[in-house]
Amino acid sequence: MNLGGYADRIARVDLRSGGVAYEHIDEVDARKYVGARGLGVKYMLDNGPAVDPLGPDNLLCFMNGPLTGTDVTMSGRMAIVTKSPLTGTVTDSHHGGWSAARLRWAGFDGLLFKGRSAKPVYAFVEDGKLELRDASDLWGKGVHETVKTLLARHGADTSVIAIGQAGEKLVRYASFLNENDRASGRGGTGAVAGSKQLKAVVVTAKKAIPKAKNKDAFKAAHQRALAVLMDEATVTSPRKGGLSVYGTNVLMNITNTIGALGAKNSQQTTFAAAEEIAGEKIKETILVHDPTCHACPVACKKEVETHGKYAVHMESFEYEPAWSLGANCGNANRESIAFLIDLCNDYGMDAIELGQVLGMAMEASEKELIKERIEWGDTDRMVQLTHMVGRREGIGDTMAEGTQRAAEKFGDINMAMTVKGQSTPAYDPRGLKGMGIAYATSNRGACHLRAYTPASELLGVPEKTDPLAWEGKGKLTKLLQDLHAVSDSFDLCKFSAFAEGPEEYAAQYSAVTGVAATGDDLLRIGERIYNLERYYNNLAGFREGSDYLPKRFLEEPSTAKGSEGHVCELDLMLREYYEARGWENGVVPESKLKELEII
């Protein structure tokens, strides 16, 4: 392949035989699907969409893009792509830190695992080679101990991406954790690894920044992107912007103010004690450090330390888990939230899904649908249940199946705030209408990151829209889905999109790879990737009527200031969205697949 940025090396690992084969990337595929998420989904489609997610034939892909590990700002992301055991869709879940950059510096764009090992193994990657090594001594260990053991074994310049006991126990929302606290959280990638007896991927590499194809163009493009990210007027401005100073949890107070913060399993749209768990309060009370990722001046990670009963030192006090384990469970105890997030990280579980299944169980308990007593905000009970889920003990075994399956078993599916089997995140679509259409049409189940409409509805990027208006949100969602599909394929942090636009991305992509591309070209690639995912899902059985929202968002009006009286007008937005997409009630027609050169 003659494109810059790529290592042009993929490892295919047969876990059954232990064999490792190396291959190049098809340049046509690289131009069409870029890398990371896009190329990962292409490998998934080629592997066949009918596989059992927890069977040996499922593919588990660790994917970089052509910008990963370069000097491009915020380029420290990796996508883990597989078929989800939670949703049955194709899924991709990204993490930051340094593992992605190190994988590139070790000479790889991707690692593809298939089959099932007869015994626990981990993959050790260094100098363009991958070896499978015995992980019997690590099986049964939490993420933190696994990371510590493997770092001690492999020394400096090493990243460990590991699963905990939840992955081993096939908790359907088990995740991979990188460097202790950076989660590829959603979709159950950790359970897929558990089913394959793959405990970890360990990468050792010294810094070796790939050279851009066009150095002068790269210098100009890089400076331009850096300038907009650093601008003091933007949310990304280092040590000045809200995202940099308070982290993602800077959102808690604004979503609460406008009546878009779900509480008590979304039975309410505001949380009276939101201020106690918001970014401002965290900074005042338990914040100790602001870590960052490869090539990122924003440093949105927030490291906290607590003492006493919920003593912990961790670095992922984010908005999403602060909401799911906080407001969503009626819990205003920030120390307990930090402790619970860390516990999720150690077991290797998606904290959004766990918080939602806990909130749903609290509602079930309140309605006396289950015999167990689980009170709102009972933090000790939440800790106990987290252990039970991670170990699949007692009621935890049912909760380990995810919110939707557990709600069905508890007897009321309407308690499940899920789409395609995955729980909704921290934005109530009665107060932020764009999130409603974004959740419903997300290709990986409910997700705020496929189309981050709050960028428009709260911040005003790319343009300000009214959070309570449904008109235009179908088109906005398509635009953002396409944009994020391509940034996830570079793989760049999505937060770059708060300052950069398609033209900034195009200039950097072109300079690194040598592929001449405009912003419109990138949006076209993003559209192709989004349709490729939808095509996979259609073939996997997601047909007409698969894009929906929980009844609660459609029929129970908000009672909070800012959104009082509002429900989410999904049908109207879906009509606009499908028209913009050229889909037939959620299904990609053959003509669209041909137009986008997918078939």
Next chain:
Amino acid sequence: MAAIRLYATLRARAGGEREVDVGLQPGASIGDAILALLARKPALEGHILDDAGRVVPYVSVFIEGRDIRYLDGLATVLSDGDEIAIFPPVAGG
């Protein structure tokens, strides 16, 4: 009296105060309230209103949870007891 709640970096600029009381006459607008706030907290000058007196891009002003862009802007008349909140640019994920 009216009270303005400040968030994130605006709160830090105002000395860490979550809420600032601004004395207002009946019939006052949100624009009047912001000018009164700036008189009490000069460190906020330029961070809520620009030189032309418009709300700075990406800054959000809410009355009772509603962005004033979708009310009558800075001319929106306040009612007794209205909750006012001002945010600097915020976003995350």
